[in-house]
Amino acid sequence: MGDNLAFTLVGGGCAAICLGLLIFIIVMLASITVVNEKQQILFILPTTKEVKNGPFTEIVWPHLNHEVRDAVQVELSEYAVLKHERTQELRHVPGPQFVFMGAYETLEGKRTKIVMQKQEYVRLIDKMTGEERVVAGPTTLVPNPLEEYPTGVETAIVIGAQNAVLVYNKTSGLKSLITEAGAFIPAPYEEILSEQQARLLEPLEYAVVKDLLTGEARNEVGPKLLQQGPYEEILATKQKMVLEKDEYLQLLDKKTGTERVLKGPDQVVPGPSEEAPGGGKQKAVFLTDQQAVVVLNRTSGQRRLETTNGVFIPEAYERVLEVRTKYLVLTHQAAVTRDVQGNLREISGADGSDAFFLQPYEELVQMQWSVYQPDSVDPVPKETVTMIDLRSQKMFYNVEVRTSDNVKMRIQGTLFWQVKNVLTMIAMTADPAGDVSQRARSGLIAAVSKATFATFMNEFGNITQQAFAAEATDPFYLSRGVELQSLEMTKYEMVDQETANILQLIIQESTNRINQLQQQESENDVKAAKLVADIELEKQRTSLITTQAANEKLQASLQGQAAGTELVESAVAFIDGLNETISEVTDRTSLYRLHQLLDSRNIDTSNLATGQAQLFLTPSNLNLQLRMANNEL
Numbered sequence: 202m203g204d205n206l207a208f209t210l211v212g213g214g215c216a217a218i219c220l221g222l223l224i225f226i227i228v229m230l231a232s233i234t235v236v237n238e239k240q241q242i243l244f245i246l247p248t249t250k251e252v253k254n255g256p257f258t259e260i261v262w263p264h265l266n267h268e269v270r271d272a273v274q275v276e277l278s279e280y281a282v283l284k285h286e287r288t289q290e291l292r293h294v295p296g297p298q299f300v301f302m303g304a305y306e307t308l309e310g311k312r313t314k315i316v317m318q319k320q321e322y323v324r325l326i327d328k329m330t331g332e333e334r335v336v337a338g339p340t341t342l343v344p345n346p347l348e349e350y351p352t353g354v355e356t357a358i359v360i361g362a363q364n365a366v367l368v369y370n371k372t373s374g375l376k377s378l379i380t381e382a383g384a385f386i387p388a389p390y391e392e393i394l395s396e397q398q399a400r401l402l403e404p405l406e407y408a409v410v411k412d413l414l415t416g417e418a419r420n421e422v423g424p425k426l427l428q429q430g431p432y433e434e435i436l437a438t439k440q441k442m443v444l445e446k447d448e449y450l451q452l453l454d455k456k457t458g459t460e461r462v463l464k465g466p467d468q469v470v471p472g473p474s475e476e477a478p479g480g481g482k483q484k485a486v487f488l489t490d491q492q493a494v495v496v497l498n499r500t501s502g503q504r505r506l507e508t509t510n511g512v513f514i515p516e517a518y519e520r521v522l523e524v525r526t527k528y529l530v531l532t533h534q535a536a537v538t539r540d541v542q543g544n545l546r547e548i549s550g551a552d553g554s555d556a557f558f559l560q561p562y563e564e565l566v567q568m569q570w571s572v573y574q575p576d577s578v579d580p581v582p583k584e585t586v587t588m589i590d591l592r593s594q595k596m597f598y599n600v601e602v603r604t605s606d607n608v609k610m611r612i613q614g615t616l617f618w619q620v621k622n623v624l625t626m627i628a629m630t631a632d633p634a635g636d637v638s639q640r641a642r643s644g645l646i647a648a649v650s651k652a653t654f655a656t657f658m659n660e661f662g663n664i665t666q667q668a669f670a671a672e673a674t675d676p677f678y679l680s681r682g683v684e685l686q687s688l689e690m691t692k693y694e695m696v697d698q699e700t701a702n703i704l705q706l707i708i709q710e711s712t713n714r715i716n717q718l719q720q721q722e723s724e725n726d727v728k729a730a731k732l733v734a735d736i737e738l739e740k741q742r743t744s745l746i747t748t749q750a751a752n753e754k755l756q757a758s759l760q761g762q763a764a765g766t767e768l769v770e771s772a773v774a775f776i777d778g779l780n781e782t783i784s785e786v787t788d789r790t791s792l793y794r795l796h797q798l799l800d801s802r803n804i805d806t807s808n809l810a811t812g813q814a815q816l817f818l819t820p821s822n823l824n825l826q827l828r829m830a831n832n833e834l
């Protein structure tokens with residue numbers, strides 16, 4: 202159409218017109234613009250902007266302010282971000298395509314699309330509205346212009362048998378636990394707080410779980426897989442208690458104060474608020490004839506002694522305070538018990554051995570007795586005595602004394618004493634052994650201090666005896682229910698070295714003298730022995746002679762008796778025969794004597810005549826002769 206006009210002008214005018222025409226044509230030809238299919242022309246008009254997308258060919262007059270621009274090439278994995286100049290609004294254009302921008306649009310850039318695999322997701326948050334959406338893979342995603350995804354592409358949590366996901370619902374403000382198996386992708390406005398593993402409770406375990414909303418605790422008993430709830434806390438996992446046959450467990454509920462007792466064999470799970478006051482399981486007590494228990498009943502506050510034979514397990518509200526064994530009192534022993542009022546009771550074995558349990562509120566009276574060993578020096582060690590020995594007891598003493606002439610000595614010895622009255626003793630003293638020892642020693646010191654050293658040396662046995670005699674009658678012992686039975690000195694030694702040396706010399710001298718004496722004595726002994734032997738010999742000889750003499754005497758006596766009998770016969774015949782003639786018996790006897798005398802004179806004379814014997818006449822014989830001559834003849 203323009204061409205037709207140009208040729209008409211060429212035909213009508215000439216040079217100027219033709220020139221003008223020519224210029225016009227040149228301009229026109231130069232203004233022919235060819236826009237391909239990937240281009241557009243942006244016309245920038247005084248008041249507005251316009252675009253015309255290719256492909257086309259057009260004359261664009263030079264006075265028109267315009268711009269040919271390429272379409273934006275967006276790849277498959279990309280999207281273009283276009284910005285509107287006037288509204289500043291953004292527009293996302295996903296690839297793949299050539300994007301013709303709008304008249305007011307500029308290219309902000311090309312971005313990579315969000316690529317998500319199968320178990321991936323992205324949380325998109327609108328900057329303007331705060332609105333959230335969650336898009337899960339597999340997909341590629343072009344976010345809306347105002348959407349952000351600050352956490353990027355996230356992987357879903359795969360929930361299996363052992364794990365769970367704790368989520369927070371931002372709308373409701375509540376937490377919840379997702380345990381459903383599978384890949385977990387949170388919903389919009391849902392935040393994952395944590396992934397948590399379940400806790401395996403073994404068959405012998407249990408867990409104490411606290412509900413944080415109610416404050417209540419509960420037990421979860423194994424074997425199980427424990428998943429802690431959103432508002433729960435596992436306070437502890439503990440071992441179940443296994444009670445054997447002779448074991449028991451006392452459980453006190455701290456909330457209610459009630460108690461229960463569980464007896465074995467059993468498996469025990471204490472309640473969440475229960476506690477074992479005894480510190481766990483306890484062994485039952487076997488009660489026998491020799492063993493009993495003191496039990497406190499916490500309902501009544503009373504104690505009792507349980508002696509029933511068998512296995513003893515306390516009831517609820519009972520406590521085993523003490524296991525008591527029986528005290529055996531032998532025949533030589535005594536024991537004393539004290540009750541709460543302080544009353545003493547004596548259990549004596551004197552009437553046969555005895556055995557007893559202490560009653561709940563009783564105790565055995567304990568005493569501390571001094572123990573004196575041969576070398577002990579005060580203060581001596583003490584021993585605890587509960588069973589009092591009623592036998593006579595030995596004690597050693599070791600004491601320093603001074604004689605009246607001031608010689609210092611250490612004397613040692615033993616003393617025997619015996620408990621006579623147990624209750625009196627306990628009432629008076631806690632250490633009878635100490636008392637007896639002190640008293641007896643002071644008595645001994647007093648006795649020694651009255652004697653001189655010489656006296657002491659000569660009769661120390663007597664001094665001890667005197668001291669004992671004085672002590673034995675001392676009411677001190679009686680008032681303590683004991684008796685001092687003997688006091689003996691076994692050794693004395695000098696304390697001063699000088700005295701000891703002198704004593705040593707004296708002893709040596711005495712020993713020498715004793716030795717000499719011994720020597721003399723043994724010589725004398727030899728002599729004496731010889732004498733004794735001689736005497737014995739002589740005695741035997743005497744005995745021989747005596748026996749011989751006795752035999753001869755016996756023989757002679759027998760002969761004599763025969764002759765005597767003969768003589769008597771003849772004398773009787775002679776004397777009695779004259780009874781008629783001479784009446785007086787004395788006269789007849791005199792006559793017989795004369796007859797006999799004459800007989801004997803005749804024998805003497807015949808002996809003289811026949812033997813070599815010589816006759817000596819003594820005056821008495823002469824007297825006799827003379828008197829006979831005068832009176833008798």
Ligand SMILES: *[C@@H]1O[C@H](CO)[C@@H](O)[C@H](O)[C@H]1NC(C)=O
Binds near residue numbers: 370388391
């Ligand atoms: C979050 O709580 C709201 C309000 O109670 C509820 O409507 C929504 O379903 C909950 N979201 C999920 C994922 O449970």
Ligand SMILES: *[C@@H]1O[C@H](CO)[C@@H](O)[C@H](O)[C@H]1NC(C)=O
Binds near residue numbers: 498499500501516519
């Ligand atoms: C403890 O004492 C209470 C009150 O006296 C009594 O009822 C209860 O039986 C006693 N318990 C036992 C085990 O004896």
Ligand SMILES: *[C@@H]1O[C@H](CO)[C@@H](O)[C@H](O)[C@H]1NC(C)=O
Binds near residue numbers: 660663
């Ligand atoms: C022992 O003492 C007694 C009483 O003092 C006394 O009579 C006696 O003679 C003494 N014995 C000796 C051997 O000294």
Ligand SMILES: *[C@@H]1O[C@H](CO)[C@@H](O)[C@H](O)[C@H]1NC(C)=O
Binds near residue numbers: 780781
């Ligand atoms: C003398 O003894 C004879 C005989 O024995 C006797 O018979 C006689 O009577 C005695 N004469 C006198 C006086 O006793």
